[in-house]
Amino acid sequence: MKLKFLGTGTSQGVPVIGCTCEVCLSKNAKDKRFRASALVTTDKNKQILIDCGPDFRQQMLVNQENNLDITLLTHEHNDHVIGLDDMRPLIFKSGQNMPLYSSERVGNEVKNRFPYAFADERYPGAPAFDLHTIDNKPFEVLDIEITPIEVIHYKITVFGYKFKNLAYITDAGFISETEKQKLKNLDVLILNCIRKFEPHPAHFILEDVVNLFEELKPKKLFLTHLSHHFGLHDIEDKLLPDGIHLSYDGLEINF
Incomplete structure (x- = not known):
């Protein structure tokens, strides 16, 4: 199987509108980050x-x-769901919700x-979805088992997802x-990490991630x-401890 990072940025994306910091002005493609999303391709x-x-x-x-x-949703914040309308061409092509x-x-x-x-009577150009409610227990779809991971994001629960050993x-x-x-x-653990130093009420920072790396021991x-x-x-990326890496848009991981 394979996971491709479609986006590795926060809710504002990178570059941020109007920002003139060195990251937002960088010409390096790895510093250009769409909002967080990933695509898993099964075997x-x-x-x-x-x-x-x-x-x-x-x-x-x-x-x-x-x-x-299929699409898995982690939670309902706009930077994770608001693009659903743009699925219309794929829905029209497949002829299925x-x-x-x-x-x-x-x-x-x-x-x-x-x-x-x-x-009940949809506009001809509207998207169409079939909702499948999942709980915090493994489920099978497309001949693979997916295990939800329940985490806390400020005051709401969010699902992470486990596929095989990723x-x-x-x-x-x-x-x-x-x-x-x-x-x-x-083998592979992917975690959010909004910044290096200042604590955040809803996201891990680098110290949190390093502690989890030492505790959970992923490869x-x-x-x-x-x-x-x-x-x-x-x-x-070069300053991170061995075994920890920055992702970037377009990065592919085989697992």
Whole structure:
């Protein structure tokens, strides 16, 4: 299987509008970050999208991706769901509703934000989704088992997802001891890390991630959901402890 980072930035993306810091002015493609999202390709060539933010259309075009089979949603914040309307060409091409997997709370919020996609009589150009409610227990889809990981993002619960020996977690500031058991000794762990130093009420910072790396002991750990406050990719990546890496848009991981 393969995971491709479609976006590795925070809710504002990088560069940030109007910012003149060295990261936002960088010419390095690895410092240009769409909003956080990932695409998993199964060993049977099925495509699983994790989150669908405002950059979804451009992410698919830049990566020349033309197909999705299902979508997993981590939570309902705009930078993770507001691009769902842009799935229309894929839905029209397949002739089938797009399956969305999420908690009940997130599914209800999708209905509230995209009511026209669930109307009894839909406008001919509207998208169409099939909502599948999942709980914090493994489920099987596309002939693979997916294990949700429940984490806390400020005051709400968010789902990360584990595929085989890889786990993807975004928008987390706390992971319980129970959920950590699902994350021990992975081949690949992907965690959000908004910045290096100043504590954040809803996201991990670098110190938190390093502590989790030492505790959970994955073979490799990749940082995502990075803000412009983290620093330049080519400098900061070399300063990280062995086994920890900065992700970047377009990076692919085989697992």
